[in-house]
Amino acid sequence: xxxxxxxxxxxxxxxxxxxxxxxxxxxxxxxxxxxxxxxxxxxxxxxxxxxxxxxxxxxxxxxxxxxxxxxxxxxxxxxxxxxxxxxxxxxxxxxxxxxxxxxxxxxxxxxxxxxxxxxxxxxxxxxxxxxxxxxxxxxxxxxxxxxxxxxxxxxxxxxxxxxxxxxxxxxxxxxxxxxxxxxxxxxxxxxxxxxxxxxxxxxxxxxxxxxxxxxxxxxxxxxxxxxxxxxxxxxxxxxxxxxxxxxxxxxxxxxxxxxxxxxxxxxxxxxxxxxxx
Amino acid sequence: xxxxxxxxxxxxxxxxxxxxxxxxxxxxxxxxxxxxxxxxxxxxxxxxxxxxxxxxxxxxxxxxxxxxxxxxxxxxxxxxxxxxxxxxxxxxxxxxxxxxxxxxxxxxxxxxxxxxxxxxxxxxxxxxxxxxxxxxxxxxxxxxxxxxxxxxxxxxxxxxxxxxxxxxxxxxxxxxxxxxxxxxxxxxxxxxxxxxxxxxxxxxxxxxxxxxxxxxxxxxxxxxxxxxxxxxxxxxxxxxxxxxxxxxxxxxxxxxxxxxxxx
Numbered sequence: 001x002x003x004x005x006x007x008x009x010x011x012x013x014x015x016x017x018x019x020x021x022x023x024x025x026x027x028x029x030x031x032x033x034x035x036x037x038x039x040x041x042x043x044x045x046x047x048x049x050x051x052x053x054x055x056x057x058x059x060x061x062x063x064x065x066x067x068x069x070x071x072x073x074x075x076x077x078x079x080x081x082x083x084x085x086x087x088x089x090x091x092x093x094x095x096x097x098x099x100x101x102x103x104x105x106x107x108x109x110x111x112x113x114x115x116x117x118x119x120x121x122x123x124x125x126x127x128x129x130x131x132x133x134x135x136x137x138x139x140x141x142x143x144x145x146x147x148x149x150x151x152x153x154x155x156x157x158x159x160x161x162x163x164x165x166x167x168x169x170x171x172x173x174x175x176x177x178x179x180x181x182x183x184x185x186x187x188x189x190x191x192x193x194x195x196x197x198x199x200x201x202x203x204x205x206x207x208x209x210x211x212x213x214x215x216x217x218x219x220x221x222x223x224x225x226x227x228x229x230x231x232x233x234x235x236x237x238x239x240x241x242x243x244x245x246x247x248x249x250x251x252x253x254x255x256x257x258x259x260x261x262x263x264x265x266x267x268x269x270x271x272x273x274x275x276x277x
Numbered sequence: 278x279x280x281x282x283x284x285x286x287x288x289x290x291x292x293x294x295x296x297x298x299x300x301x302x303x304x305x306x307x308x309x310x311x312x313x314x315x316x317x318x319x320x321x322x323x324x325x326x327x328x329x330x331x332x333x334x335x336x337x338x339x340x341x342x343x344x345x346x347x348x349x350x351x352x353x354x355x356x357x358x359x360x361x362x363x364x365x366x367x368x369x370x371x372x373x374x375x376x377x378x379x380x381x382x383x384x385x386x387x388x389x390x391x392x393x394x395x396x397x398x399x400x401x402x403x404x405x406x407x408x409x410x411x412x413x414x415x416x417x418x419x420x421x422x423x424x425x426x427x428x429x430x431x432x433x434x435x436x437x438x439x440x441x442x443x444x445x446x447x448x449x450x451x452x453x454x455x456x457x458x459x460x461x462x463x464x465x466x467x468x469x470x471x472x473x474x475x476x477x478x479x480x481x482x483x484x485x486x487x488x489x490x491x492x493x494x495x496x497x498x499x500x501x502x503x504x505x506x507x508x509x510x511x512x513x514x515x516x517x518x519x520x521x522x523x524x525x526x527x528x529x530x531x532x533x534x535x536x537x538x539x540x
Contacts, residue, residue: 057502079504087502094495099411099443106514111504119514141446155503 001069002030003163003194004054004085009063011049011217023049025217027063033162036195038205038225041214042239047198048090050214051167054196055085068162083112086156090168092148096140101132101151104140108159119158126154129191130184146177153184163194170204202228202235203243206264213238226262245269286346286402287409293522294336294407299416301523305530306404312534313396322392324537328530329399336407346402347395354391361387414438419517432508440496448489455484 011024023046031037041047052058053065056072065072067081086108089095098104105126109119127133130150140148149169156164166185170178182204189195197208205211211228213221215238221231228235229246242250249263257276263269289295294302309328316322333343347354367382405413418435425431456466459480466477 052498055502057498079506082502082504087499089495089499089502091492091495093447094492095499097443097496097500098439103411103514107505108503110511110513111506113510113512116512116514116516119512123514139446140443141450159503 003033003068004029004031004196005064005066006030006053006060007064007066009053009060009065011046011053011058012061013049023217024053024060027219029212029219029222031163031194031196033194034192035209036189036197036207037210037212038208039196039198039212039214040200040202040205040228040240042200044216045214045238046217047200047214048167051087051165051196051198054163054165055082055087057087083159084162086159086161086164088149088152088156088164088166088169090171092145092152092172093140095152096148096155099139101138101140101143102127102136104151105155105158108155112159122158122160126158129157129187130154144177145173146180149173149177149181150184153181153188157188161193163196164188165196165198167198168200170199170201200240202240206243213240225264229264230261286342286405288338288342288406289409290337290407292335292337292407293526294332294403296522297407297526298517298519298523299408299412300419300517301519301526302404302408303413303416303420305527306400308534309400309530310397312538313393313400315538316393316540318540319389319392321537321540322389322396324533324540325396328533328537329396329403332400332403336403338403338406342406343399343402346406347398350394350398354394357390357394358387361390410442411439414442415515415517432511436508444489444492447492448485451488452481452485455481 006027006029009024009027009029010022013021013023027050039047039050049058053060053072054067056065056067056078059073067085070077070081072078072081096104097107102123105123106119109122114122127136130153132147132150132154135143135147135151140151143151153164153169169185170181173181185195185197186207197204199205205225205228208225211221211223211225212219213228213231213234220238221228221234223231229242232242232250235242241247245264245266249259249261249269253259253261259272259276263272309325313325316325333340362379362383363377365383365386366380368385369381370378371381371384372379408416414435417438418431421429421431421434456464460466464477464480466474466481468474469477
């Protein structure tokens with residue numbers, strides 16, 4: 001059985017007298033242990049709502065979500081589930097609680113009620129993972145956006161989750177910060193963590209094992225990154241943009257160059273272009 | 278510029294006073310404050326003054342910082358003296374001028390009160406000068422913990438203080454941003470009467486509050502996602518523990534308190 005399973009999940013926002021908004025419609029999805037899956041879609045496609053279903057922050061209006069065999073609607077197991085499925089949010093400023101980096105990372109383990117010596121060891125380990133050993137005593141407001149986001153990741157990592165959900169972690173960062181965060185995520189992946197990566201940047205999904213495209217609360221595609229890039233009609237319909245390399249390959253092919261379709265990186269494009277002569 | 282603000286008046290030094298357990302510092306400060314109210318003679322104040330001077334010497338802080346802390350209460354000091362001068366009766370008449378009359382008891386009580394306030398303020402500012410806001414919060418949480426059974430939400434209070442400390446710089450930065458955005462569109466925050474200036478702050482406060490609420494919502498979600506469920510069953514990475522130097526500080530201070538109350 002898959003690590004996370006969504007069965008016929010729908011989610012409806014009901015606020016006051018306003019007409020209910022159906023944010024997710026009949027989503028079926030399974031996430032295997034150790035894989036990196038990207039969920040991509042434009043604003044209002046329901047991707048952030050979906051993110052909050054994975055660890056029981058939201059309960060599905062219809063259908064069921066199970067994590068490692070546990071139903072997220074089971075309130076008795078909710079903390080167990082949240083320990084297993086960590087979550088990094090979009091705004092780095094709004095998810096840091098403490099006034100010092102090491103206290104921030106200790107926050108999760110402290111909530112789990114671990115003994116102080118274990119917490120210290122985990123904080124050290126997490127600081128090393130994200131490369132912020134020198135910022136142990138720093139205040140969050142003195143850090144850059146990318147550094148803050150890495151502190152947030154370290155805080156989750158210290159709870160030893162099996163899976164981490166990233167809800168548009170790079171949306172508010174500059175290119176430098178984006179690079180730092182992506183590198184950290186790749187590190188987590190090599191540690192064997194299951195990663196659910198939510199974004200609206202198509203260039204960030206190149207490295208993923210699997211891609212899900214959402215549009216208006218519906219899953220319109222599930223496949224490899226290559227399959228996603230090839231589904232040009234769907235990408236257009238979902239208001240997404242092809243990354244530079246696949247777009248260039250697409251235009252070159254249109255112009256008559258006999259290039260293969262599976263080129264995703266600048267290096268492989270250079271290689272294939274050289275082979276043409 | 279805003280990025281470098283420090284909260285409170287904490288000054289980082291590596292001194293005996295700085296390294297004392299915050300719980301002990303808070304308790305000693307409270308004891309001395311209570312002691313100051315029991316002092317009955319100027320001799321007592323002299324000893325209390327000597328105590329404060331010793332603490333300053335041990336804290337590696339300069340005099341000026343402590344004296345600067347007295348500036349905001351200057352008005353209260355003068356006010357206390359003046360009120361006592363003219364309204365406290367008793368003793369020998371020192372000066373009589375029309376309906377104004379100064380008697381020796383008035384002068385004495387006025388000065389007495391002023392010295393007491395000065396000592397109180399310099400003592401409490403020594404606490405905040407040598408203890409960081411984080412340590413103060415931690416210390417308070419530990420000290421208030423026994424009162425939980427009477428319904429005092431010690432952990433929640435400490436958590437609120439921590440979050441406030443964490444978000445003050447963030448909100449200041451945001452206020453600055455909103456202000457600049459509105460100045461760029463012709464808003465005027467600097468001229469006009471106080472009333473007008475206060476009124477011009479309304480368009481600043483509305484977006485600031487809105488965003489503060491949004492942040493609070495996000496933060497609550499992030500805390501829940503990290504298994505936060507109140508103080509119950511929670512442990513701490515850094516546990517406070519009293520060392521021999523803390524007990525020595527307590528003994529030293531208790532000795533002073535006894536002397537200056539007796540005098």
